[in-house]
Amino acid sequence: MNEEKKELNMEIEQIAEQVPEYISERKYAELKDILIEMNPADIGDLMEELPHQSLPVVYRLLPKELAAEVFVYIDPDTQEQLIKTFSDSELKEVIDELYVDDTVDLIEEMPASVVKRILKHTDKDMREEINRILKYPKDSAGSVMTTEYVDLKKNLTVEDAFLRIRRTAVDKETIYTCYVTDENRKLIGLVTVKDLLLSDYSEKISDIMETNIIYVNTTDDQEYVANMFTKYDFSTIPVVDAEERLVGIVTFDDAMDVLLDETTEDIEKMAAISQTDNEKPYLKMSAFELWKKRIPWLLLLMISATFTGMIISSFEEALSSFVVLTSFIPMLMDTGGNTGSQSSVTIIRSISLGDIEFKNLPAVIWKEIRVAVLCGVTLAITNFAKLMIVDKLIFGNDQITASVAFVVCSTLVMTVLCAKVIGCTLPMLAKKIGFDPAVMASPFITTIVDAVSLVVYFRIATACLHIG
Amino acid sequence: MNEEKKELNMEIEQIAEQVPEYISERKYAELKDILIEMNPADIGDLMEELPHQSLPVVYRLLPKELAAEVFVYIDPDTQEQLIKTFSDSELKEVIDELYVDDTVDLIEEMPASVVKRILKHTDKDMREEINRILKYPKDSAGSVMTTEYVDLKKNLTVEDAFLRIRRTAVDKETIYTCYVTDENRKLIGLVTVKDLLLSDYSEKISDIMETNIIYVNTTDDQEYVANMFTKYDFSTIPVVDAEERLVGIVTFDDAMDVLLDETTEDIEKMAAISQTDNEKPYLKMSAFELWKKRIPWLLLLMISATFTGMIISSFEEALSSFVVLTSFIPMLMDTGGNTGSQSSVTIIRSISLGDIEFKNLPAVIWKEIRVAVLCGVTLAITNFAKLMIVDKLIFGNDQITASVAFVVCSTLVMTVLCAKVIGCTLPMLAKKIGFDPAVMASPFITTIVDAVSLVVYFRIATACLHIG
Numbered sequence: 001m002n003e004e005k006k007e008l009n010m011e012i013e014q015i016a017e018q019v020p021e022y023i024s025e026r027k028y029a030e031l032k033d034i035l036i037e038m039n040p041a042d043i044g045d046l047m048e049e050l051p052h053q054s055l056p057v058v059y060r061l062l063p064k065e066l067a068a069e070v071f072v073y074i075d076p077d078t079q080e081q082l083i084k085t086f087s088d089s090e091l092k093e094v095i096d097e098l099y100v101d102d103t104v105d106l107i108e109e110m111p112a113s114v115v116k117r118i119l120k121h122t123d124k125d126m127r128e129e130i131n132r133i134l135k136y137p138k139d140s141a142g143s144v145m146t147t148e149y150v151d152l153k154k155n156l157t158v159e160d161a162f163l164r165i166r167r168t169a170v171d172k173e174t175i176y177t178c179y180v181t182d183e184n185r186k187l188i189g190l191v192t193v194k195d196l197l198l199s200d201y202s203e204k205i206s207d208i209m210e211t212n213i214i215y216v217n218t219t220d221d222q223e224y225v226a227n228m229f230t231k232y233d234f235s236t237i238p239v240v241d242a243e244e245r246l247v248g249i250v251t252f253d254d255a256m257d258v259l260l261d262e263t264t265e266d267i268e269k270m271a272a273i274s275q276t277d278n279e280k281p282y283l284k285m286s287a288f289e290l291w292k293k294r295i296p297w298l299l300l301l302m303i304s305a306t307f308t309g310m311i312i313s314s315f316e317e318a319l320s321s322f323v324v325l326t327s328f329i330p331m332l333m334d335t336g337g338n339t340g341s342q343s344s345v346t347i348i349r350s351i352s353l354g355d356i357e358f359k360n361l362p363a364v365i366w367k368e369i370r371v372a373v374l375c376g377v378t379l380a381i382t383n384f385a386k387l388m389i390v391d392k393l394i395f396g397n398d399q400i401t402a403s404v405a406f407v408v409c410s411t412l413v414m415t416v417l418c419a420k421v422i423g424c425t426l427p428m429l430a431k432k433i434g435f436d437p438a439v440m441a442s443p444f445i446t447t448i449v450d451a452v453s454l455v456v457y458f459r460i461a462t463a464c465l466h467i468g
Numbered sequence: 469m470n471e472e473k474k475e476l477n478m479e480i481e482q483i484a485e486q487v488p489e490y491i492s493e494r495k496y497a498e499l500k501d502i503l504i505e506m507n508p509a510d511i512g513d514l515m516e517e518l519p520h521q522s523l524p525v526v527y528r529l530l531p532k533e534l535a536a537e538v539f540v541y542i543d544p545d546t547q548e549q550l551i552k553t554f555s556d557s558e559l560k561e562v563i564d565e566l567y568v569d570d571t572v573d574l575i576e577e578m579p580a581s582v583v584k585r586i587l588k589h590t591d592k593d594m595r596e597e598i599n600r601i602l603k604y605p606k607d608s609a610g611s612v613m614t615t616e617y618v619d620l621k622k623n624l625t626v627e628d629a630f631l632r633i634r635r636t637a638v639d640k641e642t643i644y645t646c647y648v649t650d651e652n653r654k655l656i657g658l659v660t661v662k663d664l665l666l667s668d669y670s671e672k673i674s675d676i677m678e679t680n681i682i683y684v685n686t687t688d689d690q691e692y693v694a695n696m697f698t699k700y701d702f703s704t705i706p707v708v709d710a711e712e713r714l715v716g717i718v719t720f721d722d723a724m725d726v727l728l729d730e731t732t733e734d735i736e737k738m739a740a741i742s743q744t745d746n747e748k749p750y751l752k753m754s755a756f757e758l759w760k761k762r763i764p765w766l767l768l769l770m771i772s773a774t775f776t777g778m779i780i781s782s783f784e785e786a787l788s789s790f791v792v793l794t795s796f797i798p799m800l801m802d803t804g805g806n807t808g809s810q811s812s813v814t815i816i817r818s819i820s821l822g823d824i825e826f827k828n829l830p831a832v833i834w835k836e837i838r839v840a841v842l843c844g845v846t847l848a849i850t851n852f853a854k855l856m857i858v859d860k861l862i863f864g865n866d867q868i869t870a871s872v873a874f875v876v877c878s879t880l881v882m883t884v885l886c887a888k889v890i891g892c893t894l895p896m897l898a899k900k901i902g903f904d905p906a907v908m909a910s911p912f913i914t915t916i917v918d919a920v921s922l923v924v925y926f927r928i929a930t931a932c933l934h935i936g
Contacts, residue, residue: 037680038680039680039682039700041699041700041701162665165665166665166666169662169665169666170666175662175665176644176661176662193644193661193665194637194643194644197630197633197634197637197643197661198634198637198638212505212506212507214507229721229724230724230725230728231509232507232509233509233721235703235720235721252703252720252721252724253697253701253703253720256697256698256720256724256727257698259724259727259728260698260727260821263731264817264821266735267734267735267738267813267817268813268814268817270735270738270739270813271738271809271810271812271813271814272806272809272810273810273813273814281818281821281823282814282815282818282823282824282832283818283823283824283828283831283832287835287838287839287842288842290814290835290839291839291842291843291846294807294810294839294843295842295843295846295847297806298803298806298807298810298843298846298847299846299847299850301802301803301806302799302802302803302847302850302851303850303854305798305799305802305803306799306854308798308799308802309795309796309797309798309799310795312794312795312797312798313792313795316791316794319791319794320788320791323784323787323788324781326780326784326787326794327777327778327780327781328777329777329780329797329798330773330776330777330780330797330801330918330922331770331773331774331776331777333798333801333802334769334770334773334776334801334911334914334915334918335766335769335770335773337805337911337914338740338765338766338769338911339762339766341739341740341911342739342740342741342762342766344739345735345736345738345739345741346736346739346741346750346758347750349732349735349736350749350750350751353728353732353749355749355750355751356750356751360751363751364750364751367751367755367758370755371755371758371759371762374755374756374759374763375759375762375763375766378759378763378766378767379763379766379767379770382767382770382771383770386771386774443802443805443806443809446802446805447802450798450802454798
């Protein structure tokens with residue numbers, strides 16, 4: 001780990017250890033001095049390390065504005081603990097300082113009783129905003145947007161615009177991109193504060209605004225929105241409704257969070273882990289919750305693996321006359337699984353980065369075939385040499401003949417070929433028919449490739465070794 | 469795929485198809501009108517779809533500033549093609565418009581002859597900047613930073629600050645966070661344009677600046693820097709040298725790119741794919757380049773899998789008296805591999821998100837043991853029921869006795885237990901001793917778990933079935 005990060009964590013842990021002492025000795029002023037020097041995110045980390053009974057004391061030491069910032073960075077469990085200790089007026093103070101999107105996040109995480117208390121302390125306008133955002137489908141642009149942006153009219157001057165920004169900036173999450181709307185709230189342009197700073201005070205917004213705007217719809221998937229950020233390097237993106245009226249903005253920090261969450265989800269799917277409604281950091285999950293995430297695929301894959309067993313049973317005869325053939329099963333299965341997952345994982349990642357589309361399927365298959373031949377031949381030659389030189393010559397294993405080595409090595413080539421073609425095709429087909437390609441990763445591919453490679457193995461063996 | 473995204477791509481493809489026509493009919497004005505309505509990133513995509521001979525024509529139609537923006541979005545191959553067609557003055561125009569960090573990226577990608585031409589057309593100051601950034605280690609904060617930020621002095625007034633920002637903004641990648649340095653260039657504070665807009669013109673910078681600054685060092689790893697962005701929601705982060713002097717800033721868009729690249733790297737490592745120096749999108753890689761990325765681990769894992777074969781050979785006697793045992797090998801191996809990789813992938817991701825540290829090892833192992841017992845017992849019960857009811861009763865497979873089912877199911881429980889403990893421990897140990905935990909993922913774990921589960925299987929079988 002990075003030294004500096006370690007130091008930072010160490011410091012937070014050290015402070016966390018000392019906090020109870022400060023509290024019991026009533027050294028509140030000293031503790032406050034330490035806290036206000038810290039970054040809100042770090043205070044958030046600190047709060048999570050503290051015993052529950054110290055939470056309210058520490059939180060009340062924070063100046064109002066800092067307290068609200070810190071609140072956003074602490075995890076839902078701790079938030080809930082804190083809210084329970086809040087008086088009504090304290091709760092109102094916190095809620096007043098939060099941005100709308102953070103309030104929505106909070107409401108989504110809290111149990112009903114807490115939500116009721118929160119809604120009681122929001123004013124009517126805020127409540128309307130919250131309800132509007134809550135109505136958007138989960139994981140949609142509408143559900144991650146904030147409604148606190150700066151909007152301008154096109155016939156304002158730059159000077160007017162600055163006045164408006166100054167007047168409203170305090171409540172806005174970001175002010176650096178301002179959106180221009182017409183009388184029907186339709187989005188018609190954008191200006192950045194940089195544009196404004198570089199223009200004369202007397203210029204009209206309509207003359208300096210950018211009219212070629214990239215925007216998303218409230219119903220667009222959040223992953224699509226996040227990908228827009230990485231493609232266009234935006235710091236905010238406007239969200240419009242079905243009538244092209246501006247209803248909110250998504251900021252880059254929320255997009256980054258989406259990107260991280262979606263990637264974690266993809267990685268988990270690739271490792272045969274199911275998604276549950278309530279995704280928490282590992283250490284916060286109970287063994288039972290982890291079991292729920294892991295058992296569905298394990299059961300399914302265990303059942304499907306029994307087909308592989310049936311293939312082995314049906315070639316029992318071949319196996320009993322050439323027992324040495326059994327000992328190559330793990331190597332063939334593992335190599336098939338590994339080569340298949342290399343292809344599927346590469347393709348899944350390329351799909352999610354937007355590098356590959358369905359129309360590329362022929363090109364992808366052709367490339368994978370060539371890679372498979374290269375890999376298969378390399379592996380086969382290495383294995384043939386190992387069998388004939390190490391196993392037969394050096395260790396004197398008489399069961400290994402040139403024919404057996406030939407059977408194993410030609411199976412290797414065929415297995416690698418099948419594995420790579422299956423590995424690249426299945427995720428692309430899944431995507432095409434609307435499934436998540438990430439599910440078509442290693443474990444699933446491995447099960448199919450296992451069966452295929454065993455059939456190939458026994459067929460080649462039966463033909464070459466004159467069995468049966 | 470998202471409908472809108474599809475449309476956007478369709479549009480770009482359609483335009484790409486029409487471009488040669490526009491050119492052959494010399495409809496340059498019409499083509500230019502289409503282009504200037506597009507976003508630079510989309511023009512970049514368009515250029516990659518075009519035949520090489522149309523590139524210079526299209527590029528020359530773009531207004532100077534837009535041309536430079538587009539240049540940043542096209543891939544290195546196309547950039548190289550373009551530069552070869554540039555006259556010296558055209559090259560100079562492009563370089564003059566690029567930000568320093570983009571020029572550095574370009575230099576790192578181009579062959580020596582092109583680099584020479586580029587450096588010839590940069591002025592002395594720029595060349596010094598470039599050389600300074602090039603000297604930082606690969607993947608360090610220094611190598612991804614830009615040196616074009618706004619710096620202020622603490623005794624300026626807000627009005628002075630605005631003047632300075634207006635005067636220098638054109639050349640800066642971002643102006644919204646300004647850094648305050650002392651006479652020795654040491655970083656002493658920061659102010660945002662929002663702070664400036666909310667303050668009186670007569671206020672001193674020293675009175676409104678934030679002095680508690682989070683920064684990174686030039687030598688910090690880029691992944692660490694990117695994680696700072698996701699933790700603190702910064703839009704820029706200052707980079708200081710060993711003497712704490714401000715030397716540059718990293719912007720959120722570069723941090724997002726780093727995050728994506730590092731995640732792809734992790735995912736590839738988890739799928740036994742090696743990293744090469746030159747990482748390109750899948751479709752741009754030759755079969756040979758893909759082979760180079762995939763073959764090292766395949767060879768290593770193939771060789772290690774032969775040990776699993778040796779275990780089978782050494783229990784040949786048991787297998788020949790109970791041939792049915794062989795048919796459960798794939799299911800046991802696959803289940804072991806799947807449960808192991810669920811644990812290892814979860815732990816690897818949690819480490820890279822900073823959710824888990826080495827000190828959590830006992831907690832992690834204890835949690836995995838409980839999950840393993842839950843999963844193992846569920847799988848064993850299901851499997852026992854399947855063996856006794858489906859295989860024995862319904863299909864009348866006589867080889868399956870209660871003892872055989874017991875052997876298989878108790879092996880399952882032991883395998884899951886070993887797989888989960890190995891799967892969670894190895895990545896954390898790897899991290900501790902300075903290796904990349906991502907390498908300890910599925911394929912590696914599978915190979916170890918295979919061997920362990922077979923030994924357990926045969927030992928239990930020998931003991932329970934009175935073999936030998």
